[in-house]
Amino acid sequence: MxxxxxxxxxxxxxxxxxxxxxxxxxxxxxxxxxxxxxxxxxxxxxxxxxxxxxxxxxxxxxxxxxxxxxxxxxxYPHPQDDVIAPNRPGWLYRVGKEAYLSIKGIGTFLTFLGEAFTVLLYSLRNPSIIRYRSISSHIITAGFDALPIIAVSAFLIGVVIAFQSIVQLQKFGADILIVDMIGISLTRELAPLITAIVIAGRSGSAFTAQIGAMKMTQEIDAMKTMGFHPHLFLVWPRVIALMIVLPLLIFFADLVGIFGGMVIASTQSHLSYTEFINRLQGALPIKHFIIGIVKGPFFAILIAMTGTYRGFQVSANTESIGQYTTKSVVNAIFLVIACDALFSILLTELKI
Amino acid sequence: MKPIIIEARNIVTSFGENLIHNNVSCTIREHEIYALLGGSGSGKSTLLREMIMLGKPSSGTIHIFGTDISHLSLVEAQGLRKKWGVLFQSGALYSSLTVGENIALLYEEYTDLPPKLIRELIKLKIDLVGLPQHAIHLYPSELSGGMVKRASLARALALDPKLLFLDEPTSGLDPLSSRQFDALIQQLRDLLGLTVVMVTHDLDTIHHIVDRFLLLGEKKAIAEGTLDEVLAINHPIIDYFFQKETHGIKS
Known part of the structure; x- marks a missing residue:
């Protein structure tokens, strides 16, 4: 019933x-x-x-x-038969596939770079096709708009370094060495690294998302059919803008970071601003500052290239945009740190 | 007369300075296939969005199943939403889930049926909309345009709604698929006793399956009724929309 x-x-x-x-x-x-x-x-x-x-x-x-x-x-118009869900491949298969894909990924990245440089050489011979306006707009969004966050991060790094080292240095009565400590560590290593990481998170991700969204809406295909080379219109303006802006931001981070250290030095160990600056002139050889600034364009090219490259990899599905943005930031930060390590080794070996 | 399912009265909609609807009214009865028509920008999609509570009219009332949808508590609104299914123009399938999971989501959230029965139901719905069974395990990005529409229809039908909203169901489909889709909707209406409200531009759809429609234009409801009733009216927008005298529909 x-x-x-x-x-x-x-x-x-x-x-x-x-x-x-x-x-x-x-x-x-x-x-x-x-x-x-x-x-x-x-x-x-x-x-x-x-x-x-x-x-x-x-x-x-x-x-x-x-x-x-x-x-x-x-x-039930006709008898139903069961469909078996496609088998999930075993872990060995998945590991193999991942490994294969990442090796293949290096290849596609190199292809991307190759294409980019071909376009660059072409555009250098015809400088009128370079997108100057686009470059300057990226300088504003990736550079000028990033000043506040760079200022805050660099100031705090200066403060943290000063606090940590002052405690140790006071044990030896060597408070004055705080100036050397802050001056060298910030200009040579910390300011470039922090700036690059903030920019990777801020602009690298934005590049991927912008280009990815354009890819999804077929704007990139539209550009190609009109003969607007995506590398010329999308990649190089971002790369060049970042290469111009990153050294300047590093310089700015140097200033703010040292100022942060100065504030702590004067409150914690009564080292006046004038004393600090006098000492800094002797303690900080120009080479450290230059090394820090020179790293800028290298970091910039890594961040901008990974950001744009990941953007072009976005496919039609909405999830992939998030996935590739994450990848772009993670890759960019890793590459920046690896590049920094390479710099350290090289410069130490060269005794600079 | 069949009972009224949706009744919109004196709808006024404006976005800032831009007036979309100026006193638009319409009545949709049970088991009807009802279309909202009009040129681009005539506000038919906006009217549909207001019916499914994605937008609010500036003034006027909409009654669905006899309840005024402008003053609903969260619980009432949720109850009402379960009584209808919506097919969006681009399908709007969740891209991170397979077709089967897209449908299963509704059962898992709103019912406590055993998993075995849910699986059976998904197979039925997939079959009902004319998708091959292996489509259950495919992701939306792996489907063709027509399959996306069908999968999305299967999802809209998951909870056996009595009311179905379709936003341009045949746009982007080839003529044959469009006619098949029309036939499917008509068959579902007949057999499941659905009321169907759709926005469409497709003159063939209007000719073959739509019972009554509302033609929007100049921010107003130009005409409401069956095709023959409307074609009998003399109005420039009606002539234009149905391309009377040229190669359009002849009454």
Whole structure:
């Protein structure tokens, strides 16, 4: 006997009852009292009809209405067969695939770079096609607009370094060395690194998202058909803008960072600003400052190239834009740190 | 007369200075395939969005299933939303989920059916909209335009709604697929007792399956009724829209 509403909201109890039945004889379904039936109701009935049939018990239906039969015929026009979900490959396969893809990824990145430099050489011979206006707009968004966040980060780094080292230096009564400490560590290593990391997070991700969105809306295809080379219009303006801006931002971070250290030095160990600056002139050879600034364009090219490259990899699905933005930032930060390490080794070996 | 499902009265919509609807009214009855028509920018999609509570009219009322949708508590609104399904123009399938998971999501959120039954239901819905069974395991990015529409329709039908909203269901489909889609919608209306509200530009759809429609233009409702009723009216927008006298529909 079945009765009442066989619809989505009420089927849970029916399912539990049906599951608990142990069938010992052929079934008759008396359904004349079923007031409402929806596709879930029919599906549930058919599920158990098949189950009982498999156990060897036939079913008969009593009291079905015209609508019931219509609905049944709509939903089960032909016998259903199960589709098996595609097998998930084993872990060895996945590791292999990932490894293969990452090696292949290096290849595609090099292709991307190659294409970019071909376009660059071409544009150097025809300087009129360089997108100067685009470069300057990126200088504003990637450079000028980043000043506040760079200022805050660099100031705090200066403060942190000063605090940490002052405690140690005071033990030896060598407070004055705080100036050397801050001057060298900031200009040579910390300011370039912090600036690059902030810019990677800020502009690298923005480049990927901008280009990725254009890729999704087929704007890039449209550009290609009109003969606007994407590398010329999208990649190089960003790369060049960042190469111009990053050394300047590093210089700015140097200033603010040293100022942060100066503030702490004067409050914690009564080293006046004038004393600090006098000492700095002697303690900070120009080469450290120059090394820090020179790293700028290298970091810039890494950040901008990975950012734009990842942007071009975005595919039609919405998830990929987030995925590649993440990848672009992670890759850029890693490359910046690796490049910095390379600089350290090289310069130490060269005794600079 | 069949009972009224949706009744919009004196809808006024404006975005800032830009007036979209000026006193638009329409009545949609049970088991109807009802179309909102009009040229681009005539506000038909806006009217549809207001019906499915994605937008609010500046003034006027919309009653759906007899409840005024402008003053609903969160719970009431949620209950009402479960009674209809929406097919968006671009499908709007969740791209991180397979077709099967897209449909399953609704069952998992709103019902407590056993997983076995959910799987069975997904297979049924996929079959119902004419997709091959292996489509269950495909991601939206792996589907063709027509398949996306069908998969999205399967999702819209998941909870057995009595009311179906379709936003340009046949746009982007080839003529044959469009006619098949029309036939499918008509069949579903007949067999599942649906009421269908759609926005469309497709004259063939209007000719073959739409029962009654509302023609919007000049910020107003120009005409409401069956094709024959509307074609009998003499109005430049009607002549233009149906391309009377040229190669359009002849009454």
């Amino acid at each position: 079945c009765s009442g509403e066989w619809t989505l909201n009420y089927l849970k109890t029916v399912a539990i009852i049906l599951e608990s039945y142990s069938v010992i004889s052929p079934i008759s379904w008396e359904i004349s009292n079923v007031t409402e039936l929806d596709s879930a109701g029919v599906a549930l009935w058919h599920l158990y009809y098949r189950k009982f049939e498999k156990m060897g018990f036939a079913s008969e239906i009593i009291g079905s209405k015209k609508e019931h039969i219509q609905l049944y015929n709509l939903l």
